[in-house]
Amino acid sequence: MSPQLAVRDLHVWFDLPHGGELHAVQGVSFDLEGGDRMGLVGESGCGKTTVILALMGLLPPSASVAGSVLLDGEDILAGGEDSVRPHRWVDTAMVFQGAMNALNPVKTVGAQIVEPMELHGFASGEEAERRAGELLEMVGIDAEAAARYPHEFSGGMRQRAAIAMALACEPRILFADEPTTALDVMVQAQILELLVGLTRELGLTLFLVTHDLPVVAQVCERAAVMYAGEIVESGPLDELFHEPRHPYTRLLFAATPDLYGEEQVLSIPGVPPRLDMDIVGCPFRERCDSAFDRCVAERPVLQDVGADHRAACHLNERTVPV
Amino acid sequence: MSVALREPGLAEVPKRTPRGWLWQLIRERPSAAVGAALLGIFVLIALLAPWLEPYGVREQVGPVFAPPSPQHWLGLDDGGVDMVSLLIEGTRVSLTVGFAAALVATVIGGSIGILAGYFGGPTDMALMRFTDYFLVIPDVPLMIVVAAIWGPSLFHIIVVIGILLWTGTARIVRAQVKSIRERAYVKRARSLGAGHTRLIARHVLPQVAPLLIANVVLTIAVAIFDETALAFLGLGDPTNVSWGTIIEHAFLRTAVSRGAWWAIVPPGICVALVIMACYLLGQAIEDALNPRLKVSYLSVKGFRLRPLVGRGPSAL
Amino acid sequence: MRGADYIIKRTVFAIVTVFVAITLNFVLFRLLPGSAVADLARVPRATPELKAALTKEFGLDKPLLVQYVLYLRQLTHLNMGVSFANQQPVWNNLRTALGNTIPMVTVGTAFAIVMGIFSGVFSAWRRGTVLDQISTNSAIAFYAVPTQWLGLMLIILFAGLLPSYGMTSIYLVHPGFWQHTKDVIVHMLLPSLTLALTLYGEYTLIVRSAMLETLGEDYVLTARAKGLTAWDIVRKHAFRNAMLPTVTLVALSLGYIVAGAILIETVFSWPGIGRAVYDSVLNNDYPMLQGAFLILTLSVVFFNFVADLLYFKLDPRITE
Numbered sequence: 001m002s003p004q005l006a007v008r009d010l011h012v013w014f015d016l017p018h019g020g021e022l023h024a025v026q027g028v029s030f031d032l033e034g035g036d037r038m039g040l041v042g043e044s045g046c047g048k049t050t051v052i053l054a055l056m057g058l059l060p061p062s063a064s065v066a067g068s069v070l071l072d073g074e075d076i077l078a079g080g081e082d083s084v085r086p087h088r089w090v091d092t093a094m095v096f097q098g099a100m101n102a103l104n105p106v107k108t109v110g111a112q113i114v115e116p117m118e119l120h121g122f123a124s125g126e127e128a129e130r131r132a133g134e135l136l137e138m139v140g141i142d143a144e145a146a147a148r149y150p151h152e153f154s155g156g157m158r159q160r161a162a163i164a165m166a167l168a169c170e171p172r173i174l175f176a177d178e179p180t181t182a183l184d185v186m187v188q189a190q191i192l193e194l195l196v197g198l199t200r201e202l203g204l205t206l207f208l209v210t211h212d213l214p215v216v217a218q219v220c221e222r223a224a225v226m227y228a229g230e231i232v233e234s235g236p237l238d239e240l241f242h243e244p245r246h247p248y249t250r251l252l253f254a255a256t257p258d259l260y261g262e263e264q265v266l267s268i269p270g271v272p273p274r275l276d277m278d279i280v281g282c283p284f285r286e287r288c289d290s291a292f293d294r295c296v297a298e299r300p301v302l303q304d305v306g307a308d309h310r311a312a313c314h315l316n317e318r319t320v321p322v
Numbered sequence: 323m324s325v326a327l328r329e330p331g332l333a334e335v336p337k338r339t340p341r342g343w344l345w346q347l348i349r350e351r352p353s354a355a356v357g358a359a360l361l362g363i364f365v366l367i368a369l370l371a372p373w374l375e376p377y378g379v380r381e382q383v384g385p386v387f388a389p390p391s392p393q394h395w396l397g398l399d400d401g402g403v404d405m406v407s408l409l410i411e412g413t414r415v416s417l418t419v420g421f422a423a424a425l426v427a428t429v430i431g432g433s434i435g436i437l438a439g440y441f442g443g444p445t446d447m448a449l450m451r452f453t454d455y456f457l458v459i460p461d462v463p464l465m466i467v468v469a470a471i472w473g474p475s476l477f478h479i480i481v482v483i484g485i486l487l488w489t490g491t492a493r494i495v496r497a498q499v500k501s502i503r504e505r506a507y508v509k510r511a512r513s514l515g516a517g518h519t520r521l522i523a524r525h526v527l528p529q530v531a532p533l534l535i536a537n538v539v540l541t542i543a544v545a546i547f548d549e550t551a552l553a554f555l556g557l558g559d560p561t562n563v564s565w566g567t568i569i570e571h572a573f574l575r576t577a578v579s580r581g582a583w584w585a586i587v588p589p590g591i592c593v594a595l596v597i598m599a600c601y602l603l604g605q606a607i608e609d610a611l612n613p614r615l616k617v618s619y620l621s622v623k624g625f626r627l628r629p630l631v632g633r634g635p636s637a638l
Numbered sequence: 639m640r641g642a643d644y645i646i647k648r649t650v651f652a653i654v655t656v657f658v659a660i661t662l663n664f665v666l667f668r669l670l671p672g673s674a675v676a677d678l679a680r681v682p683r684a685t686p687e688l689k690a691a692l693t694k695e696f697g698l699d700k701p702l703l704v705q706y707v708l709y710l711r712q713l714t715h716l717n718m719g720v721s722f723a724n725q726q727p728v729w730n731n732l733r734t735a736l737g738n739t740i741p742m743v744t745v746g747t748a749f750a751i752v753m754g755i756f757s758g759v760f761s762a763w764r765r766g767t768v769l770d771q772i773s774t775n776s777a778i779a780f781y782a783v784p785t786q787w788l789g790l791m792l793i794i795l796f797a798g799l800l801p802s803y804g805m806t807s808i809y810l811v812h813p814g815f816w817q818h819t820k821d822v823i824v825h826m827l828l829p830s831l832t833l834a835l836t837l838y839g840e841y842t843l844i845v846r847s848a849m850l851e852t853l854g855e856d857y858v859l860t861a862r863a864k865g866l867t868a869w870d871i872v873r874k875h876a877f878r879n880a881m882l883p884t885v886t887l888v889a890l891s892l893g894y895i896v897a898g899a900i901l902i903e904t905v906f907s908w909p910g911i912g913r914a915v916y917d918s919v920l921n922n923d924y925p926m927l928q929g930a931f932l933i934l935t936l937s938v939v940f941f942n943f944v945a946d947l948l949y950f951k952l953d954p955r956i957t958e
Contacts, residue, residue: 059625066628081624088865101856116864149954455658460938462897590787597782619858
């Protein structure tokens with residue numbers, strides 16, 4: 001069965017102001033089946049947001065893209081902006097980080113939900129407004145609030161409204177970029193619960209990007225771990241947690257307190273490598289606690305290490321376990 | 323004043339402003355370079371005026387409104403005086419008035435802004451109310467009235483313009499000072515018992531200085547515009563030659579209907595060039611202090627596609 | 639009602655500013671050096687009765703404070719004294735002058751705003767392209783050029799094609815309504831054009847800056863994500879938001895409009911309030927100068943207030 005969304009060898013480069021390029025995404029590939037809830041985790045700056053923006057074709061003119069993004073088998077990036085725009089909001093929709101600014105302050109929330117409906121011919125006029133009200137109710141907001149402005153909502157409510165807006169045209173895939181980062185913990189949990197509930201009810205596919213592991217733990221069944229622009233490990237979430245096959249994954253999960261835990265006990269020392277120069281050897285080498293001579297010269301390739309579990313680490317080819 | 327002005331953009335000056343930041347700016351931004359160069363040229367002309375003028379500014383060397391000729395590249399004015407000499411002399415006066423008035427305005431505005439921002443509370447409120455009223459009252463009519471009553475003289479003109487231009491500076495400086503006051507190192511110094519004067523001199527001023535410089539430059543532009551306007555209306559200093567008075571004389575002596583464009587066009591171009599130079603330089607400094615993210619989510623071109631060669635992260 | 643507080647605050651502010659302006663006006667003409675100024679009754683060729691009446695109305699023989707109160711009282715009767723130049727009540731002169739200025743300034747400003755918005759939006763959208771650079775640099779040029787000089791340049795340029803003096807042709811005797819209107823319109827072209835060009839530069843820069851700010855906001859990215867085309871985004875999202883700082887900054891330019899009007903009316907001898915200022919300076923006609931200054935200041939305060947209200951209407955975030 002062909003996956004709903006297949007990303008193959010996605011590369012993104014950004015032109016740098018004083019010449020040269022930043023290789024922000026370095027050959028990312030993954031599949032999404034309908035109804036999946038998948039997470040993309042990594043530190044800030046590892047390229048996760050860029051991946052989502054690339055999938056929706058929202059990259060700036062300073063970006064160059066290579067690879068393919070197959071939505072039901074059709075490469076939506078092949079024709080640039082023109083081939084990806086028809087799918088926006090109708091097939092793939094997005095919830096941004098910090099809905100504070102993602103909503104236009106001078107328009108009512110209702111108007112902003114109705115807008116894509118009318119744009120894509122989904123509904124118009126009174127019917128659209130009615131649907132907007134229903135969507136708001138679905139995310140836990142009173143339908144009457146549609147007449148209010150974004151600044152009248154609390155942070156959590158704004159994010160809910162943003163989710164309602166994302167669902168306006170009944171998309172099949174929902175991308176979420178750090179949807180709960182700017183919210184406080186209690187509200188975070190509620191929003192995440194909402195997302196899980198919605199994806200189950202509506203049969204949505206959810207692709208969630210975050211640096212916050214507890215978030216992924218609460219929402220996703222599968223995850224991919226991203227480092228220095230590439231996926232270094234991917235697989236079912238509990239396997240990543242219990243049987244990580246890449247030192248970065250292991251250290252990442254160890255550095256995170258459990259959901260009810262106290263202070264962070266470990267943090268990974270060092271900084272990620274620069275992306276404006278070619279990387280020789282394994283990009284994680286300098287911060288890795290298990291690096292050996294092969295890691296210096298040869299860049300590891302993503303390989304199967306179990307059922308639906310892949311990792312890019314030379315250690316997996318030794319007989320000694322990580 | 324109006325709501326949108328309540329929080330003027332705050333400038334982010336690095337904690338230790340590198341000494342040569344102005345030079346660096348000029349090197350990096352072409353607009354700053356152009357502005358600085360133009361301004362520099364005019365300043366030079368103003369300084370060297372007595373040696374550059376080919377003829378005397380009160381010397382009649384030919385008939386009234388004589389057209390340009392090899393001896394007089396820009397012809398003669400309504401008194402038979404050489405236009406080139408007049409322009410050079412005018413540079414001196416116009417720039418002097420501009421710079422001096424801007425200085426007065428910046429000193430007054432800067433002081434008020436610093437006091438209001440630093441002390442906050444009732445001082446702030448009182449000063450800002452005061453400033454707000456003056457912001458609304460139109461500058462030029464007030465200048466005209468004061469100049470008309472007080473009498474024309476270079477000194478009066480400078481003071482009049484300076485006294486009315488301080489309001490913009492005050493607001494901007496106040497906002498900046500307010501944010502500086504909240505910074506950790508200032509609070510620390512306070513708790514260590516540093517006196518107000520010392521704090522202001524040592525911590526606030528250096529941070530505000532670049533902003534003040536940008537403001538002075540932009541104010542010079544306005545001051546020169548105002549001086550030109552006042553001169554045109556007959557309120558300039560009659561004993562001095564400024565670009566404004568040159569235009570005024572040309573107008574009064576009907577240079578236009580006589581077709582003596584050389585008496586009108588050059589002084590206006592000079593004023594425009596200086597104002598442009600000030601605007602470019604001042605704006606560049608302000609932009610550098612207020613780095614607006616160059617992001618625009620809307621653009622004419624889109625992202626580009628590349629063919630994929632090879633597989634994996636090492637591809638391409 | 640939303641923002642009742644805000645409206646009350648702005649109204650109070652406007653009223654207080656009006657008082658400040660009136661008082662300033664009074665003070666300037668009484669306290670600054672030049673004793674001739676203080677005497678509103680020194681109308682040349684005035685009858686003794688007129689002088690006596692003026693002295694009584696304005697309390698010119700009484701202490702300053704009394705004079706102030708009387709001054710205020712006379713203002714409510716629209717009595718600002720008598721013009722030294724034509725022995726007519728100042729208000730009558732000003733009223734006529736104002737009536738001549740308003741159409742010219744309105745046309746010029748309206749044009750400038752529309753042109754400025756177009757080029758500002760366009761430049762911001764096409765930021766960095768050659769067209770943007772041309773547009774922005776020419777805006778800076780127009781902004782830098784002295785208004786009176788621009789007027790003179792236009793006169794030279796259109797010499798013979800368009801009239802450059804006065805509001806009506808002196809050769810038209812007893813014109814009919816339409817003839818007169820056409821005459822006025824033809825005479826208004828150059829002055830209005832001068833004002834429009836002078837303001838256009840500044841407005842382009844303002845709008846461009848506001849649009850650039852707006853185009854970097856997250857909701858623009860959201861709009862793109864929703865599938866809106868670039869033009870849609872500019873029209874439905876960016877433009878509306880960019881109008882907020884624009885309204886404020888245009889309000890700030892009112893002083894500039896006044897200055898421009900004075901200079902332009904002088905250049906073109908347009909019989910408006912700007913020229914009244916010029917003439918009164920020339921003729922040492924202090925009552926007229928005082929009156930004109932007051933009218934101009936009050937107009938600016940009024941339009942600032944209007945701008946505040948407009949801003950309030952546009953921005954739903956204002957509630958306090």
